[in-house]
């Protein structure tokens with residue numbers, strides 16, 4: 179299956195005088211993926227990001243957004259169609275939070291009512307109380323401002339988001355929380371995100387793929403697993419020793435989560451011929467209210483696929499989707515099982531993680 | 546004491562005249578300030594964009610600013626004669642420096658990051674100017690307008706020399722007719738109204754600065 183490409187850079191360079199701060203960078207960002215750009219300070223991350231929405235014009239090469247060369251687009255329209263979370267947040271101090279969130283809608287002259295509704299919707303999306311809408315940015319903490327920054331970028335419901343160190347200015351705990359929230363949000367909104375950071379952990383955590391920049395050159399590009407296995411000396415030094423283990427400790431379990439596990443309706447026989455049973459040891463029994471009653475090992479089913487209610491084993495203790503792959507494996511080891519149910523406090527049953535897919539990360543399975 | 550009471554007596558007896566000169570004075574100052582704003586703010590914003598133009602304009606406005614007002618009148622009378630027009634022009638010239646300078650400084654002080662953030666969201670040049678730069682520069686621009694207004698109010702006392710009336714009339718007439726009560730009444734009136742104006746604008750200014758520093 180070929181995936182749709184949202185952003186493509188073809189040998190893009192940026193010169194300031196004689197300085198080549200971005201040097202023939204090429205990459206593609208697929209629709210719905212989080213592409214992380216990382217590298218030491220001054221390596222050209224922000225510059226590359228800003229060339230995508232043409233806040234900085236590129237000196238050479240081509241930049242395609244949804245298949246169209248940005249050179250053929252009106253820059254103002256282009257920017258309105260792309261969400262942008264600026265490094266250092268940049269909320270407008272003279273506007274309330276509501277006005278900040280709805281700023282793009284105001285620029286595009288949407289009705290007041292709609293601006294208000296959208297701001298209310300988005301402030302909830304990023305987990306802030308409604309009454310914050312009347313505050314000024316000054317009256318919010320750093321972490322809260324970052325959330326507003328994200329809400330603001332989502333206002334016009336763009337397909338593409340550019341995020342420049344969106345969680346740069348907060349303490350590690352808040353940062354982790356914001357990352358988890360972004361991942362959850364991303365699961366429901368499925369935006370194409372180009373994400374800049376200089377924190378390797380963050381890159382492993384939020385990135386489907388990661389590009390490492392060094393002095394304006396893209397030196398390495400791949401999934402977190404591919405990155406940690408790179409032979410490049412600079413990359414090895416940059417990500418540090420032990421990164422392989424770090425990856426397991428940061429990659430969220432949702433990356434290896436299986437949503438299409440074999441199920442059977444309660445009171446119905448299991449169709450033993452079903453293709454979905456392949457590779458699974460258990461079948462999960464779904465009740466009439468769509469909740470999961472428990473599971474039955476395939477081996478204990480009768481030969482015609484029938485079973486009795488007392489064969490159903492209740493689900494073991496579930497884990498939150500925020501945990502890392504490492505923690506998931508740990509849970510499996512503790513429980514003496516090769517799989518783990520994942521349940522979200524709010525949205526309920528998410529799926530099953532198998533030991534096999536965790537191990538599959540090592541083999542370089544995508545995502 | 547005697548002087549004061551004679552001034553007071555004059556004030557009470559000639560309320561109509563007092564009111565008339567005050568009206569002339571305020572009208573002149575308000576018009577001058579109005580023109581200062583509609584010329585000064587756009588010029589200030591325009592020169593905030595280009596350094597060359599900035600130095601030239603600020604330089605020449607500063608030179609004009611240093612000319613004593615009586616010399617300026619001497620300069621304007623041959624061109625425009627006497628009356629309220631040359632007085633208005635003179636006041637506008639003095640008011641321009643603080644307004645232009647503050648508008649320019651206010652706009653250049655807007656953090657580039659904020660401008661970039663607005664641009665990144667798709668603000669065009671006009672939207673950037675009216676929705677971001679001017680509102681953010683407003684406290685500084687207003688401080689310039691405040692300076693111009695208060696200065697013009699006290700300078701307008703000289704307008705009498707060019708036949709444009711105002712509170713200076715009472716003082717001049719008092720001097721000319723050796724009526725110290727009248728002279729003192731005029732002086733007191735100028736001092737008191739200027740102080741009052743200064744206070745009033747100061748209160749507004751404080752509110753603005755507070756409102757904006759809160760949201761800084």
Ligand SMILES: Nc1ncnc2c1ncn2[C@@H]1O[C@H](COP(=O)(O)OP(=O)(O)OP(=O)(O)O)[C@@H](O)[C@H]1O
Pocket residue numbers: 194197199217218219220221222223224225226265376
């Ligand atoms: N306007 C400019 N003129 C000249 N050089 C510039 C300009 N803007 C940026 N640079 C240079 O380009 C390089 C890349 O800058 P950029 O802001 O993209 O770095 P970055 O990777 O985002 O760094 P950081 O992690 O510190 O944000 C830097 O060396 C910087 O000095």
Ligand SMILES: [Mg+2]
Pocket residue numbers: 223224225265342
């Ligand atoms: Mg940067």
